Amino acid sequence: xxxxxxxxxxxxxxxxxxxxxxxxxxxxxxxxxxxxxxxxxxxxxxxxxxxxxxxxxxxxxxxxxxxxxxxxxxxxxxxxxxxxxxxxxxxxxxxxxxxxxxxxxxxxxxxxxxxxxxxxxxxxxxxxxxxxxxxxxxxxxxxxxxxxxxxxxxxxxxxxxxxxxxxxxxxxxxxxxxxxxxxxxxxxxxxxxxxxxxxxxxxxxxxxxxxxxxxxxxxxxxxxxxxxxxxxxxxxxxxxxxxxxxxxxxxxxxxxxxxxxxxxxxxxxxxxxxxxxxxxxxxxxxxxxxxxxxxxxxxxxxxxxxxxxxxxxxxxxxxxxxxxxxxxxxxxxxxxxxxxxxxxxxxxxxxxxxxxxxxxxxxxxxxxxxxxxxxxxxxxxxxxxxxxxxxxxxxxxxxxx
Amino acid sequence: xxxxxxxxxxxxxxxxxxxxxxxxxxxxxxxxxxxxxxxxxxxxxxxxxxxxxxxxxxxxxxxxxxxxxxxxxxxxxxxxxxxxxxxxxxxxxxxxxxxxxxxxxxxxxxxxxxxxxxxxxxxxxxxxxxxxxxxxxxxxxxxxxxxxxxxxxxxxxxxxxxxxxxxxxxxxxxxxxxxxxxxxxxxxxxxxxxxxxxxxxxxxxxxxxxxxxxxxxxxxxxxxxxxxxxxxxxxxxxxxxxxxxxxxxxxxxxxxxxxxxxxxxxxxxxxxxxxxxxxxxxxxxxxxxxxxxxxxxxxxxxxxxxxxxxxxxxxxxxxxxxxxxxxxxxxxxxxxxxxxxxxxxxxxxxxxxxxxxxxxxxxxxxxxxxxxxxxxxxxxxxxxxxxxxxxxxxxxxxxxx
Numbered sequence: 001x002x003x004x005x006x007x008x009x010x011x012x013x014x015x016x017x018x019x020x021x022x023x024x025x026x027x028x029x030x031x032x033x034x035x036x037x038x039x040x041x042x043x044x045x046x047x048x049x050x051x052x053x054x055x056x057x058x059x060x061x062x063x064x065x066x067x068x069x070x071x072x073x074x075x076x077x078x079x080x081x082x083x084x085x086x087x088x089x090x091x092x093x094x095x096x097x098x099x100x101x102x103x104x105x106x107x108x109x110x111x112x113x114x115x116x117x118x119x120x121x122x123x124x125x126x127x128x129x130x131x132x133x134x135x136x137x138x139x140x141x142x143x144x145x146x147x148x149x150x151x152x153x154x155x156x157x158x159x160x161x162x163x164x165x166x167x168x169x170x171x172x173x174x175x176x177x178x179x180x181x182x183x184x185x186x187x188x189x190x191x192x193x194x195x196x197x198x199x200x201x202x203x204x205x206x207x208x209x210x211x212x213x214x215x216x217x218x219x220x221x222x223x224x225x226x227x228x229x230x231x232x233x234x235x236x237x238x239x240x241x242x243x244x245x246x247x248x249x250x251x252x253x254x255x256x257x258x259x260x261x262x263x264x265x266x267x268x269x270x271x272x273x274x275x276x277x278x279x280x281x282x283x284x285x286x287x288x289x290x291x292x293x294x295x296x297x298x299x300x301x302x303x304x305x306x307x308x309x310x311x312x313x314x315x316x317x318x319x320x321x322x323x324x325x326x327x328x329x330x331x332x333x334x335x336x337x338x339x340x341x342x343x344x345x346x347x348x349x350x351x352x353x354x355x356x357x358x359x360x361x362x363x364x365x366x367x368x369x370x371x372x373x374x375x376x377x378x379x380x381x382x383x384x385x386x387x388x389x390x391x392x393x394x395x396x397x398x399x400x401x
Numbered sequence: 402x403x404x405x406x407x408x409x410x411x412x413x414x415x416x417x418x419x420x421x422x423x424x425x426x427x428x429x430x431x432x433x434x435x436x437x438x439x440x441x442x443x444x445x446x447x448x449x450x451x452x453x454x455x456x457x458x459x460x461x462x463x464x465x466x467x468x469x470x471x472x473x474x475x476x477x478x479x480x481x482x483x484x485x486x487x488x489x490x491x492x493x494x495x496x497x498x499x500x501x502x503x504x505x506x507x508x509x510x511x512x513x514x515x516x517x518x519x520x521x522x523x524x525x526x527x528x529x530x531x532x533x534x535x536x537x538x539x540x541x542x543x544x545x546x547x548x549x550x551x552x553x554x555x556x557x558x559x560x561x562x563x564x565x566x567x568x569x570x571x572x573x574x575x576x577x578x579x580x581x582x583x584x585x586x587x588x589x590x591x592x593x594x595x596x597x598x599x600x601x602x603x604x605x606x607x608x609x610x611x612x613x614x615x616x617x618x619x620x621x622x623x624x625x626x627x628x629x630x631x632x633x634x635x636x637x638x639x640x641x642x643x644x645x646x647x648x649x650x651x652x653x654x655x656x657x658x659x660x661x662x663x664x665x666x667x668x669x670x671x672x673x674x675x676x677x678x679x680x681x682x683x684x685x686x687x688x689x690x691x692x693x694x695x696x697x698x699x700x701x702x703x704x705x706x707x708x709x710x711x712x713x714x715x716x717x718x719x720x721x722x723x724x725x726x727x728x729x730x731x732x733x734x735x736x737x738x739x740x741x742x743x744x745x746x747x748x749x750x751x752x753x754x755x756x757x758x759x760x761x762x763x764x765x766x767x768x769x770x771x772x773x774x775x776x777x778x779x780x781x782x783x784x785x786x787x788x789x790x791x792x793x794x795x796x797x798x799x800x801x802x
Contacts, residue, residue: 016454016457016458019458020458050477053417053477053481054480054481054484056417057417057420057421057481057484057485057488058484058485058487058488060488061484061487061488062483062484062487064494065480065483065484065487065495066480066484068476068479068480068483068495068497069476069477069480069481069484071476072473072476072477072480075469075470075472075473075476076451076454076470076473078469079455079466079467079469079470079473080454080455080458080470082463082466082469083455083458083459083462083463083466083467083470084458084459086459086462086463086466087458087459087461087462093465094466094469096469096546098499098544099544099546143499143500145497145500
């Protein structure tokens with residue numbers, strides 16, 4: 001059985017007309033002899049609307065009950081898409097996360113997939129049905145309904161593709177593929193036909209909204225071809241492949257993420273175990289720290305700076321304020337209104353002078369760099385939020401994408 | 402543990418403000434030392450809205466997918482009510498039909514409860530939590546999500562009360578209790594403080610919307626006190642009790658149901674097994690036949706007339722047209738635009754002349770009776786739909802309720 005996993009996002013499913021169109025597309029694809037498992041998100045703004053209703057009851061809904069509430073969004077989508085396929089004469093069956101055996105940890109609102117009981121999905125596929133699976137959700141211990149957090153439906157699709165040994169994992173979105181920069185900031189940004197998993201990971205992790213990094217990680221690990229395609233127009237999209245398959249270019253793309261804050265804990269005594277203690281405490285809040293820089297502080301001390309998403313600031317600052325006196329550190333500072341600007345490309349490590357060119361470009365634009373971090377295939381500069389778009393445009397020109 | 406099962410209908414939960422008020426009411430009740438399991442319906446018009454969305458995709462959605470869709474309505478309610486209780490400082494946990502172990506048959510859209518795995522509900526009750534359970538839904542074989550059909554949430558509450566051996570099953574509605582007639586037709590209709598299970602069953606089965614007959618049957622069978630109360634105003638409501646506990650009155654109430662049609666199959670050869678064959682075929686459509694009358698036809702034949710809900714007419718007529726030539730019957734007729742008007746009371750069998758008085762009252766009003774059926778505690782006259790309200794008013798005056 002040749003299986004394809006497709007994922008459709010919320011904006012591709014925002015009306016019943018769009019749902020009907022997707023049903024027709026899926027059935028056309030079925031005629032080519034492949035078996036299709038489809039992962040869907042909640043329709044349009046459903047999730048935000050449900051969040052608004054919850055907030056009109058309480059500012060601090062429990063995460064368990066929020067998962068119970070939000071998971072209804074995808075359940076509506078799977079039922080409607082199944083109906084649409086059946087209405088077009090096809091065979092379909094919808095499944096919630098619980099029914100399709102997507103077993104997760106019990107961390108409500110940010111659960112991780114542990115296992116997928118694929119027999120529940122394989123059986124209807126073998127019967128010739130299109131299997132429509134609710135993305136973003138799973139089931140924890142004691143039949144608890146969980147959700148996977150941001151980008152959850154991408155993660156569901158990638159994990160399913162891996163477990164089902166799918167031929168391909170196709171992510172359908174509102175754009176034609178992965179671009180060298182955000183076309184809303186850089187109008188002449190170019191669509192990439194191919195990108196490596198590593199580059200995609202760095203792009204996705206540094207603000208490109210098109211694909212969630214967890215989905216890239218999973219497909220990379222299991223070597224499942226991953227495609228980003230338009231849900232509305234035909235086209236080849238962008239194929240994410242192994243690095244060796246594509247010609248190496250220095251810079252593949254430029255991204256920005258305006259939802260970051262820098263938190264620092266200063267003058268931590270330079271003793272073994274400090275980093276473990278600090279970041280262990282932060283990990284318990286469930287925060288994903290995006291970047292960590294350790295630098296020399298005053299006297300025999302060190303400073304830790306980190307970049308986190310804005311919504312995690314309160315939790316991290318609270319934890320650090322609590323730990324600060326215990327480890328005899330000096331204090332905690334926090335800067336918001338920042339943005340990450342990244343250049344990503346598998347050629348960065350092998351092409352001398354790219355970092356220097358990036359810093360000079362920003363300096364020429366009089367954009368102050370607050371924070372720098374580099375990896376083999378990515379250079380991140382943190383700048384003031386208001387300067388982020390200018391930085392992206394200047395870098396786009398400078399690197400001649 | 403003294404357990405109370407409460408059920409709140411959709412109109413009592415139509416806004417987050419109403420949900421908050423119900424949360425406060427539940428917590429006040431908890432202070433009296435009882436453990437509370439709450440069954441809820443979908444908020445306001447949610448179910449109708451979901452049906453509209455489904456119909457914009459297909460006029461004939463599969464029942465499985467419709468159950469998948471509609472069950473989200475109650476799931477939203479349980480999450481929000483749990484959040485509201487937690488926000489008021491209480492402890493609560495929400496459970497879908499599947500999670501609370503409400504095991505049903507696999508008849509989508511009209512499933513029957515087979516079993517409730519109450520340990521899943523007892524455990525959180527013992528931990529001092531208010532357990533909020535999605536009404537109207539359950540789980541069939543293979544973890545299929547099912548719904549119970551009309552009045553499903555009442556049925557869920559009654560079945561739970563029976564399995565939990567609850568002290569009482571309280572049905573909260575928009576009215577103050579059960580009335581001697583519909584107050585919208587008869588403005589001076591009186592609220593009943595007590596009514597017997599049998600009378601309530603006949604009233605509920607003949608058009609009184611306040612309570613579903615399945616819920617009455619279950620509580621009667623397990624002898625669980627059943628109360629109908631206002632969700633908004635304090636009051637004693639109506640208590641449904643064993644007949645021996647209440648003073649016998651001839652007539653307890655008058656109801657009408659304007660959603661009926663009469664179907665007849667004529668000149669069926671008078672041979673053994675005909676009734677079984679005809680009504681067996683009808684049963685396969687899932688139709689609940691409300692009344693059956695067998696009468697002598699022309700020659701050595703019999704006629705069967707039956708009363709069904711309007712929405713079942715097409716299915717029943719189709720089945721009868723198919724069976725008609727096979728059993729050599731003459732033909733099938735169908736009359737819609739009819740209404741059932743019933744008088745109910747445990748004294749009917751023991752008080753001579755009540756039926757005669759009912760027929761005379763209708764005759765005096767020049768209301769033609771199309772169909773008559775009687776039981777120990779109920780007399781039904783089928784009249785033209787347009788005459789139903791006049792009939793109720795006239796009977797109300799005649800029997801001096």
